[in-house]
Amino acid sequence: MMRFVLIFVPIILAALGQLILKSGMNQVGKFDLVRSFTNPVVLLGLCFYGASLILWMMVLTKENLSFVYPLVAFSYVVTVVLSRLVLHEPVPSLRWLGLAVIVVGILLIAKSA
Template sequence: MRFVLIFVPIILAAIGQLILKTGMNQVGNFNLIRSFINPTVLVGLAFYGASLILWMMVLTRENLSFVYPLVAFSYVLTVTLSKFVLHEPVPTLRWLGLAVIVAGILLVAKSA
């Protein structure tokens, strides 16, 4: 249960990024007002808001020095989702960099 509480806000943040990217693609050239009235952008922000609330709960229960490095999983998840959902190109070197991040996450998680 401990890791579920830690990873749910991280996953919500990654999904929020994906939704925000989709919404901003709909907006086109950056325009703050159009961004904030775009329903897809608002859904992405809602995911971020939910992530923030859950993350605050995590911070009341865990050491920051343990949980904050685990946030790096959001990078891995966001790139993976970008590849398979948004069909963005992800070069081999980027995948190798993500593998290094995963190794670091595993080391931090092992210290729990």
């Protein structure tokens, strides 16, 4: 169980980083590199990415890449669900179906552990 916690924490942090980054970029408006890197919400999103990267590097020292990297697809699921719940973005039915296929794939990979 702890093995999967270690694997999924950086994946979830990366998805949260996407959500926070999107929120920050919505505040920035039209893309401007200086304004982007001085926006506190954008910087927070980048911090989530940094934390995710450090934890992912720890995962890579313990697990086979062929096992853990496909599990990164879970970040797609988390990102879409949070985009719907937090950002109120529309998610069409076909996208939900695609996410269901991803979840089945993740379960199959996890079962192979």
